[in-house]
Amino acid sequence: MAVSWLRQLAARSRVPVFPVWGWHDDALLARLALSSQVELVDSPRHASVLLVIGEIPAALRDGLRRLHDQLPAPFAAVWLRGAPIVALGAPVQIARDDQLIETLVRTHRELMLGQRESAPRLLPDEPPNPWKGLGDDGHGGEGMMGGNPYGRPMAMNMQNDLRDGLTLDSLTFRLGPFFPLLPAGLCAEVTLQGDVIQSWETRHAALPQRLDPIFHAARQHPVSIADLELARARHHLVQLYRALHLAGLEHVAHQAVSLSQRLTSSSRLDGLRRQLMRSGIFRLAAMDGVQLDGELASHLGGPAARAAGLEVDLRTNDASYQSLGFRPQYRTAGTTRARWEQWLGEIKQSLQLARQAERDNLHTANTGAVETPRGPWADERPADGSALLDEVLPGLEWDEAMTLIASLDLRAVADAPREASA
Amino acid sequence: MELLTLVIILSLALGAGLLIQWLPQRHQPIPPYSQRAPFLGGGTPDTHAWNRYHIRYYPMTLLLIAFEMEMMFMYPWAVVFVEKGMMAVMEMGMFLAILSVGIVYAWREGVFRWQ
Amino acid sequence: MIESLASLLMVTVVLVLGPYVVAVLDRLVATPTGAMAGDVWLGPLSRAAWLLTQQANATEAPDWQAWRLSPALYLALAAVGLAVVPWSPTLIATDLVTSVVLWGSVEALATVVIFLQGWSANAVLPLIGAYRYVALGLSYILISMFVLIGVALPAESLQWTQVVTAQESLWNVIRQPLGLPLFLVVGLGLTFWGPLNLADSTDLAGGTSAEVSGPSRLAWELARAVMLVAFSAIAATAFLGGWLGPWLPGPVWVLLKTLAVLALLLWLGHRLPRVAPERCVTLMWVVLLPLSFVDLIWAGVLALWA
Numbered sequence: 001m002a003v004s005w006l007r008q009l010a011a012r013s014r015v016p017v018f019p020v021w022g023w024h025d026d027a028l029l030a031r032l033a034l035s036s037q038v039e040l041v042d043s044p045r046h047a048s049v050l051l052v053i054g055e056i057p058a059a060l061r062d063g064l065r066r067l068h069d070q071l072p073a074p075f076a077a078v079w080l081r082g083a084p085i086v087a088l089g090a091p092v093q094i095a096r097d098d099q100l101i102e103t104l105v106r107t108h109r110e111l112m113l114g115q116r117e118s119a120p121r122l123l124p125d126e127p128p129n130p131w132k133g134l135g136d137d138g139h140g141g142e143g144m145m146g147g148n149p150y151g152r153p154m155a156m157n158m159q160n161d162l163r164d165g166l167t168l169d170s171l172t173f174r175l176g177p178f179f180p181l182l183p184a185g186l187c188a189e190v191t192l193q194g195d196v197i198q199s200w201e202t203r204h205a206a207l208p209q210r211l212d213p214i215f216h217a218a219r220q221h222p223v224s225i226a227d228l229e230l231a232r233a234r235h236h237l238v239q240l241y242r243a244l245h246l247a248g249l250e251h252v253a254h255q256a257v258s259l260s261q262r263l264t265s266s267s268r269l270d271g272l273r274r275q276l277m278r279s280g281i282f283r284l285a286a287m288d289g290v291q292l293d294g295e296l297a298s299h300l301g302g303p304a305a306r307a308a309g310l311e312v313d314l315r316t317n318d319a320s321y322q323s324l325g326f327r328p329q330y331r332t333a334g335t336t337r338a339r340w341e342q343w344l345g346e347i348k349q350s351l352q353l354a355r356q357a358e359r360d361n362l363h364t365a366n367t368g369a370v371e372t373p374r375g376p377w378a379d380e381r382p383a384d385g386s387a388l389l390d391e392v393l394p395g396l397e398w399d400e401a402m403t404l405i406a407s408l409d410l411r412a413v414a415d416a417p418r419e420a421s422a
Numbered sequence: 423m424e425l426l427t428l429v430i431i432l433s434l435a436l437g438a439g440l441l442i443q444w445l446p447q448r449h450q451p452i453p454p455y456s457q458r459a460p461f462l463g464g465g466t467p468d469t470h471a472w473n474r475y476h477i478r479y480y481p482m483t484l485l486l487i488a489f490e491m492e493m494m495f496m497y498p499w500a501v502v503f504v505e506k507g508m509m510a511v512m513e514m515g516m517f518l519a520i521l522s523v524g525i526v527y528a529w530r531e532g533v534f535r536w537q
Numbered sequence: 538m539i540e541s542l543a544s545l546l547m548v549t550v551v552l553v554l555g556p557y558v559v560a561v562l563d564r565l566v567a568t569p570t571g572a573m574a575g576d577v578w579l580g581p582l583s584r585a586a587w588l589l590t591q592q593a594n595a596t597e598a599p600d601w602q603a604w605r606l607s608p609a610l611y612l613a614l615a616a617v618g619l620a621v622v623p624w625s626p627t628l629i630a631t632d633l634v635t636s637v638v639l640w641g642s643v644e645a646l647a648t649v650v651i652f653l654q655g656w657s658a659n660a661v662l663p664l665i666g667a668y669r670y671v672a673l674g675l676s677y678i679l680i681s682m683f684v685l686i687g688v689a690l691p692a693e694s695l696q697w698t699q700v701v702t703a704q705e706s707l708w709n710v711i712r713q714p715l716g717l718p719l720f721l722v723v724g725l726g727l728t729f730w731g732p733l734n735l736a737d738s739t740d741l742a743g744g745t746s747a748e749v750s751g752p753s754r755l756a757w758e759l760a761r762a763v764m765l766v767a768f769s770a771i772a773a774t775a776f777l778g779g780w781l782g783p784w785l786p787g788p789v790w791v792l793l794k795t796l797a798v799l800a801l802l803l804w805l806g807h808r809l810p811r812v813a814p815e816r817c818v819t820l821m822w823v824v825l826l827p828l829s830f831v832d833l834i835w836a837g838v839l840a841l842w843a
Contacts (some may be wrong), residue, residue, distance in 0.1 A: 013584045016587075043461055043742045045594050045749060062464075072594045073591075074592075083593060123456035124456065126453050149470075150598035153468070168473075169476075173462055178464045186466065192661070195668065248738065249740055284809070285811070327609050427544065428633075431620045432617055432620075446752045451739070459596075460658075461742065471664045484677070503693065508657070518830050522827060522830065525823065
C-alpha cells in the first residue's frame with residue numbers, strides 16, 4: 001500500500017526528459033522548455049524519458065544506443081518524427097507534434113504506476129574489456145603494468161602539459177554525439193589534462209539545422225522583411241537560451257525562449273537585456289579568453305563574423321534594406337562576449353527593422369542571396385564549422401570551452417526547411 | 423551532555439542519509455554494464471577517470487597553509503582581544519599586513535591562475 | 538534534560554521540514570508566478586517520490602563506500618551545523634564554549650565531502666566538478682574564518698550564545714556592515730548554490746551529480762537543502778541577533794530570520810550567473826579576502842572603542 005501511494009505521488013512529478021535532437025527544431029525546443037509539466041535535463045541519469053526527435057543518421061546510432069542504456073530504470077524511450085531504431089519493448093511513437101507533451105506525461109505516469117515496463121537494454125551486459133583479476137596484483141596485466149583492471153586500462157601519459165610543462169596523466173575520451181552542451185551530432189575525441197583541453201579532434205560534424213521556411217522562400221521570391229527579421233530574431237533568441245542555460249541563468253533563459261515564441265514587431269528586448277546586465281554575467285563568466293580571428297570567423301559568417309570585426313552582411317546589397325537605412329552592426333573583439341553583444345544587438349536591430357518594414361509593408365528586393373541567421377547564403381548554403389573547434393579549444397579550461405561553444409552556431413544549413421509545427 | 427546530544431544528532435543524520443539510499447534499493451540488482459558506462463553524451467572513455475589529476479591551482483593551496491597556521495593563533499586571540507586592548511590590534515594588524523603583502527606578491531606571480 | 542530533549546526535537550523538525558521549505562521557497566523565488574516550476578506545493582514531494590522510485594545508478598568501478606557515504610556525511614555535517622544554533626538562551630542542542638570553531642570545522646569538512654561525491658563515481662565529468670570545487674572550498678574557508686572571528690571579538694567568546702548576547706545593543710549586521718555580505722558568499726560556496734555552483738554545474742552536465750540518480754540523488758539534494766537552512770540559521774545567529782527581538786518568543790525570531798537569509802540566498806542563486814572557476818579564485822583571494830581583513834580590523838577597533 002505504501003509503495004502504491006509513493007508511486008501515485010511520483011506519477012504527478014514533472015517529467016524529466018533527456019532530449020536527443022536528430023532534427024533540430026527551435027519551436028519544439030521552446031515548447032519543451034516552456035512547459036510546466038516537463039523538465040529538460042542535461043544528464044540521462046536525471047531523466048525518466050529519453051525523447052528522440054527525428055531520424056538519427058546510421059553513423060550516430062551506436063552513440064544513441066549507449067545513451068539509451070544509460071537511463072536508470074524505470075525509463076521509456078519516446079520517438080517523435082522518426083522510427084524507433086529498435087522495436088524492442090513497445091517503444092512509444094508520437095505521430096503529431098501537438099501530442100508531444102501529453103504523451104510524455106502519460107508515458108511517465110504509466111512508468112511510475114507500473115503500467116509500463118521499463119525499456120529493455122539494447123547493449124550486452126558486459127564489461128568494456130574482459131577482466132578476471134589476472135596478474136601479480138589482480139589488475140589483469142603483466143608484472144605491475146598494463147592490463148584492464150575492472151574492465152578498463154588506467155590513465156597514463158608521457159606528454160608535457162600545455163601550460164606548465166608538468167607530466168601528469170591525461171584522459172582521452174570521445175564526447176558526443178548527443179552531449180547536451182554540444183550541437184547535436186557533434187562527436188569529438190578529447191584529451192584533457194586536469195580540466196584543460198589538450199586536444200580536440202572533431203570526428204563527426206554537427207547535424208545540419210533546418211531554418212525557418214521563410215529563409216528558403218526568400219531565395220525564391222520576395223518575402224516580407226518584417227517576417228524575415230522576426231524569424232532571425234527568434235533564431236538568435238533560441239541560441240541565447242542555450243548559452244544562458246549553460247551560464248546558470250535559468251530564469252533569463254526561460255524569458256528568452258518565451259520571448260521567441262510570442263515575438264512580434266512590437267516586442268522589446270530591453271527587459272531581457274537589463275536583466276543580463278544586472279546579473280553581471282559579462283564580468284563573472286569567462287568570456288574574454290579566446291579571440292576568433294577574422295579568418296576563422298569568416299568561415300562561419302553571420303553574427304560570429306560580424307562580432308570579429310568583419311562587415312559582411314548580404315542585407316546591405318538589398319535595395320529594400322537600403323531604403324530602411326540598414327547598416328550592419330559589427331564588433332571588433334571576436335570574443336565570446338562580443339558574440340553575446342552581437343546577438344543582443346542584432347535581435348534589437350531585427351525588431352527595429354521589422355517595425356519599420358511592417359509600416360511600409362516592405363518586401364525583400366534580392367532573391368538570389370539571403371543573409372540567414374547562420375551566415376550568408378548566396379551560391380552555397382552555410383557549411384558546417386565543427387572543425388573550427390579543433391583549432392580554438394586546445395588550451396582552454398572546460399568551462400571556458402563550453403561557454404565558447406555555446407556562443408557559436410556551427411551547424412550547417414540543411415537543404416530542407418523546418419516543417420511547420422503541427 | 424552537550425557532546426552527547428551532538429553525537430545523537432550526528433548519528434541520526436548520518437543514519438537517515440544512509441537509510442534513504444539503502445531502503446528503496448535493498449532488493450534492486452546492480453545495474454548492467456551498459457548502464458554503468460560513464461555519461462559522455464554517447465561517447466566512450468579510453469581509461470578509468472581516476473588519474474594523477476593536474477590540479478591547476480596548486481600554488482594557491484600552498485598559500486592557504488600559511489593562512490591556516492595563522493587561524494590557529496587567531497582563535498585564542500579572539501577571546502582575549504578586548505582584555506589585551508590596543509596591543510592585540512597592533513599584533514594582528516602586523517600579521518595581516520604581512521599576509522596581505524603575501525597575497526599581492528602571489529597575485530603578481532599568477533598564483534590564482536589556472537597554471 | 539527537558540531542554541535537551543526539546544532542542545533535539547527542534548533540530549529534528551528542522552532537519553525534516555527544512556528541505557521542503559527550501560524547495561517551496563526556491564520555486565517561489567525563481568518565478569514569482571510559479572509558472573516555470575509547475576506545482577509549487579506538491580512539486581517537491583512528487584519529485585522526491587520520483588527519485589525514490591528511480592533506480593540508483595552505478596558506474597563501472599566506483600568507490601562504493603565513499604559514494605554512498607558522501608551524501609550521508611554532508612547531511613550529518615549540516616545537522617551538526619543545526620545543532621550549534623541557539624534557538625533561545627537555553628534552547629540549544631550543543632552549547633559548547635567553542636561552538637564557533639565547531640561550525641568552522643563543518644565548513645572545512647564540507648569541502649572534503651563534496652570532493653568525495655565527485656571523485657567516487659570514477660567518471661570524467663564528476664571528477665572535474667570535484668577538483669574544481671576544492672579550489673572554491675579552499676578559497677571561501679579563509680573569508681569565513683575572518684568574518685567569524687570578527688563576530689567573536691565583541692563577544693569575547695567563541696560560543697554562539699555569547700555572540701548573540703553581545704548583539705543586545707546593536708546587531709552585528711549594522712555593527713560590521715561587511716560581515717553579512719561576505720558571509721553570504723561563503724554560504725553560496727558551502728552549498729555550491731547559484732553563482733558558486735562549481736561542483737554540480739551545467740557545463741559538466743550536473744558535475745558531481747552527473748552520474749547519480751534515484752535515492753542517492755535525493756539524499757544529496759536533501760543534504761544540500763539542510764545545509765542551506767543550517768547556514769542561514771548560523772548567519773541569523775551571527776549577524777541578525779539570533780533570538781533577540783520584541784514581542785515574539787526567541788525561537789520564532791530565529792526561524793523568521795533564518796527564512797529571511799534563506800530567501801536571500803535562494804534569490805541570489807537565481808539572479809547571478811555561474812562564476813568561471815579561475816575568476817572565482819582570483820575574486821575570492823584578491824577582492825573578498827582583503828575585504829574580510831578590513832571587516833576584522835573594523836570589528837576589532839569597534840570592540841575596543843565600545
